[in-house]
Amino acid sequence: MTTTLPGSAARPRPRRVSLVTVRSQIFLLLLTLAFLAPVAWALLSAFKPANRIISDPLSFDPTSATLDNFTRMFADVPIGQGFLNTAVVLVFKGAITLFFAPLAAYGFAKYTFPLKNMLFGTVLITLMLPTIVLIIPLLLQMKELGWVNTYQALILPGAVDAFAVFWMRQVIAAVPDELLDAARVDGCREFALFRRVVLPVIKPALAGLAVLTVMNIYNDFVWPVVVASSERMATLQVVLSTLAQNITGNRIGADYATITGELLAAASVALVPLLVIFVALQRHFINGILAGSVKG
Known part of the structure; x- marks a missing residue:
């Protein structure tokens, strides 16, 4: 039997960190x-x-x-126009995704209607299709609509992403039906039910989806380079892909070292906004990923 001396406090045992x-x-x-x-x-x-x-x-x-690399880069490359186009696409396409994807997911998760499973299966099948398979059909559609080299072509195709619908459906399926029924008994209409009850519950997952959407739109290259061939409509990633050509075209006799320095300067400028957004929203991103991992 151990005794403790008067006036002395029992010392906590130090935690041992395992080798693993x-x-x-x-x-x-x-x-x-x-x-x-x-x-x-x-x-x-x-x-x-x-x-x-x-x-x-x-x-x-x-x-x-x-700062010579940055000074020459801004003089030789229209990177400001690329940032502007990317910002426009990011705001409007991101808003469409974050508005319609949870709505569609809410319908799939909480309502029963004919061919529901078949329609949701069709959404999942589109996740298996490589992006390159859809390029030609989408480009022909944009040409028929007269939308080539326009913001409509950059924003609307793929705005309601299949992965976003699937992920939000898994999250909303975990919302208790009793909570929704109680709101209906209190006289809450369906859209108000979604806005006042469902959205506050899925806010962490929605924040995670917002971060993923920003990253995907910001880094998108294949579709913008196909549908926005003019310099006026080029997004940031398209500008970066043609950066070496712009430098050599605007600076006669530019050597390899000069081109490399301006390429690194442009890449750094393009990296900073995305890095700042991710660092600022990383907590929401992690919470959203964890919220999206629940099984519906």
Whole structure:
């Protein structure tokens, strides 16, 4: 039997960290460094003199940092127009996705109607189709409508994403039916029921969907490069893909080092907004992923 001396408090036993936990943390740290190393190299190299990027790519001297790559890049490349087009598509296409996908998912999750399972199965089948298979039919439709090189062609196709409908359906299916029935008894109409009862419950998953939607639209390249061939309608990713051609076209005799420096500067400028958005909303993104993992 152990006794405790008067006036002395029992000391808590220190927690022992298992060897498996330490190994897991070391592995995750190394994996994080492996993913971040190329990003850090690109960001730091964008501030190096162009000739140093080629001659000494792995070193960085803060005293020699310069903004020349950025200055030349903004003068040679219409990256501002690319940002503007991407912002327009992001706002309108993102709004359509976040409005209609949960509505469609609510219908599939909480209502019974003829051919419901067949329609939902059709939505799931579209997830298996490669994007390249749909390019030609969609392009022909845009041509018939006269929408080639317009914002309509960049925004409307794929605005209501099948994955978004599926994910929201899984989340909404977990909302208790008793909660909805109680709201109906209180006289709540169907759309008001969705807006006042369902949306507050699925807000974490909706925030996660918003982050995924922003990332997908911001990084989309295949469809914009096909349907927006003019420089006036090019999105940011299309501008980046033709960046080397724009530099050599606007700067006669531009060498490889100059092109590389401007490419890194443009990539850094394009990376920063997405990085800021993800860091600011990462908590909502993680909560949304966890909310979307429930089984409906």
